[in-house]
Amino acid sequence: MKKAVLFALCLVFLLTGAIGLQAQDKLKVGFIYVGPIGDMGWTHAHEVARRIVEDTFPWVETVYQESVPEAKVEGVIDRMVRRERCAVVFTTSFGFWEGTVAAAKKYPDTIFAHCSGFMRAPNLATYMADFYQIYYLNGLMAGALTKSNKVGYVGAFPIPEVKRHINAFTMGVREVNPKAEVHVRWIEAWFDPAKAKEATNSLIDAGCDVFAFTEDSDTVVQVAAENRMPVFGHYSPMYNSAPDYVVSGQLVHWENFYLDFLSKVHAGYYTSKNLENVDYWDLLKEGSVEVGAKFGMPVNPKWKSRLGKTYDLVMERIAQMSDFQMVFDPFTGPIYSRKGAVVVPVGVRANYGHLLSLEYAVKGVVGSWPGEPK
Amino acid sequence: MEWQLWVIETLRRALVYGTPILLGTLGEIYAERSGILNLGVEGMMILGAFVGFTTAFVTKNPWLGFLAGAFVGGAASLLHGFLSIHLRVIQVVSGLALTLFGLGLTGVLGRGWEGQPLKASIAELSVPGLSRIPVLGPILFTDQNLLVYIGIGLAVLLWWVLFKTSWGITVRSVGEDPRTADALGINVALVRYCCTFIGGLLAGLGGAYLSIVYRPSWTQGMTAGMGWIVIALTIFSLWHPLVAIGGSYAFGSLFYLSFRLQPWVAPELLTIMPYLFTILAPLLLHASRRLRRRMGAPGALGLPYRREEE
Numbered sequence: 001m002k003k004a005v006l007f008a009l010c011l012v013f014l015l016t017g018a019i020g021l022q023a024q025d026k027l028k029v030g031f032i033y034v035g036p037i038g039d040m041g042w043t044h045a046h047e048v049a050r051r052i053v054e055d056t057f058p059w060v061e062t063v064y065q066e067s068v069p070e071a072k073v074e075g076v077i078d079r080m081v082r083r084e085r086c087a088v089v090f091t092t093s094f095g096f097w098e099g100t101v102a103a104a105k106k107y108p109d110t111i112f113a114h115c116s117g118f119m120r121a122p123n124l125a126t127y128m129a130d131f132y133q134i135y136y137l138n139g140l141m142a143g144a145l146t147k148s149n150k151v152g153y154v155g156a157f158p159i160p161e162v163k164r165h166i167n168a169f170t171m172g173v174r175e176v177n178p179k180a181e182v183h184v185r186w187i188e189a190w191f192d193p194a195k196a197k198e199a200t201n202s203l204i205d206a207g208c209d210v211f212a213f214t215e216d217s218d219t220v221v222q223v224a225a226e227n228r229m230p231v232f233g234h235y236s237p238m239y240n241s242a243p244d245y246v247v248s249g250q251l252v253h254w255e256n257f258y259l260d261f262l263s264k265v266h267a268g269y270y271t272s273k274n275l276e277n278v279d280y281w282d283l284l285k286e287g288s289v290e291v292g293a294k295f296g297m298p299v300n301p302k303w304k305s306r307l308g309k310t311y312d313l314v315m316e317r318i319a320q321m322s323d324f325q326m327v328f329d330p331f332t333g334p335i336y337s338r339k340g341a342v343v344v345p346v347g348v349r350a351n352y353g354h355l356l357s358l359e360y361a362v363k364g365v366v367g368s369w370p371g372e373p374k
Numbered sequence: 375m376e377w378q379l380w381v382i383e384t385l386r387r388a389l390v391y392g393t394p395i396l397l398g399t400l401g402e403i404y405a406e407r408s409g410i411l412n413l414g415v416e417g418m419m420i421l422g423a424f425v426g427f428t429t430a431f432v433t434k435n436p437w438l439g440f441l442a443g444a445f446v447g448g449a450a451s452l453l454h455g456f457l458s459i460h461l462r463v464i465q466v467v468s469g470l471a472l473t474l475f476g477l478g479l480t481g482v483l484g485r486g487w488e489g490q491p492l493k494a495s496i497a498e499l500s501v502p503g504l505s506r507i508p509v510l511g512p513i514l515f516t517d518q519n520l521l522v523y524i525g526i527g528l529a530v531l532l533w534w535v536l537f538k539t540s541w542g543i544t545v546r547s548v549g550e551d552p553r554t555a556d557a558l559g560i561n562v563a564l565v566r567y568c569c570t571f572i573g574g575l576l577a578g579l580g581g582a583y584l585s586i587v588y589r590p591s592w593t594q595g596m597t598a599g600m601g602w603i604v605i606a607l608t609i610f611s612l613w614h615p616l617v618a619i620g621g622s623y624a625f626g627s628l629f630y631l632s633f634r635l636q637p638w639v640a641p642e643l644l645t646i647m648p649y650l651f652t653i654l655a656p657l658l659l660h661a662s663r664r665l666r667r668r669m670g671a672p673g674a675l676g677l678p679y680r681r682e683e684e
Binding site for chain 2: 185192193199218370
């Protein structure tokens, strides 16, 4: 009896040891999300990418934690590094930056990458897939579709990222339709269906007839569809929410970044010593963002004929911006703010720093604009 | 006329957005009138929203959805009732637990339902004839949904029951002084269970309205704090069903205006406007002497009742 127990124990030890060894062969990667993975926006898109990473690389094992409050990220990182033994940790919200920077100091041998951040360290990279070119393309279509010359935009928070997108969108609208205006309503929330709904209704009452937005649900799409008005989806493929009214939208391929980054870690090209200058700023040409009502459908076929010549322009611009040389970019001067100032001079292309800290509103934007420069 | 259009647009939206708030508030008024403080409104609403949505989705019948949503809200409220009436747990704690429970459970169960559009919503209807009344017609009788009328009707009915029937007196006396009520032979626990259940039914119905009518789809956390507005409005309404109509639609108007007025007023200021209203309104009401006498909360609100011999 005793022998049997001893044997069983030995077996257990051996097996767990073997499992442990096997696990160590894999690169363990932790993902920290700010929202629930079931939202229709940001966190969901990262989660889709995480699953693709796990399916693509047999040598990667992933763990994730969703709905992490921004102040509590450090504790979650502690757990991922110490208990889960993660070699790479991705923190996917701007608000995680303080916690991520502190953790990078505390665990110098762990590789960190912080999404949408700007602080880097030898073991801390930053990455972002930005939509401004996509918003510009959506703007071209919106400009062609509006009959009232008023396009509605429901914005989350008046921060540089959202302002950049609204400006890009407005430049698109005005390129096709110089008389059109973009009316903006802020809801001061990333996710709030009720606010998004009433903001959209207020835009309809103000005379808008085409819509784009920044909010993590498909509310704006629903309200626009109820009123039989064209709309552009945000972040998730929203074609299925209203197949007759979603003209196009902004889509992301975060896996594009994750696959690239992790394969470089796997190859030993990225280590915990050389990430100081690693900053991904992915646009159309990197393939991390896509214009479309859903993946592979840049323009809803139902709307193609209504777009007329603009359809060809959109296709041309997609090709230009997808080109490795990026022969076109919407943020090319001259760009005037609505206060009349020249914000980007003739012939100059706005650089990364300019785009990241942008506060002005371009000509054609209507509505309050907190933090607008004098 | 420009201003007429503004009034019409604002009140139309106020009715649509204010209805779930009104339903929840009416329910909470009953619970609190009987002495039960239920901070679980948010939880009951989200449970009602989720179950209402899934039921309407599967059966393709929105009315079954409303029924199921209300019933689930009621069932959840009985949980709070059991804890606070039977076990005499601190009501604040058990109500908060219910809110967290509802939000958490629906978050987990709702994963697969996210983003699926509900085809089986109820139709908007116009009342022939009445819709041609100037101002009032376009607000109340053009393309409105039936639940708006049900909400107002329920408010009147519940007011009548609470203030014009003997059962209403029973409810109020249990909330004011359960000991005396008990001495008069009233079954305090039963009355409180009934009122808590009514509160749950209406909160669940309000939640189902959100996911079936207001925004026909399910999203995690879609009540987004509406349950807390309900609790504030219960106080604002002086625990009176008819005042609740005004309170809910005033809140709805401000909510809409906080977007409509944005081109002229700073958005930060506007977003706090409806919430500021729920804080300031009771204070202003308190300043009126006549109202102050009527205003006091039910005497035994939040206090568990225990018979002396026990």
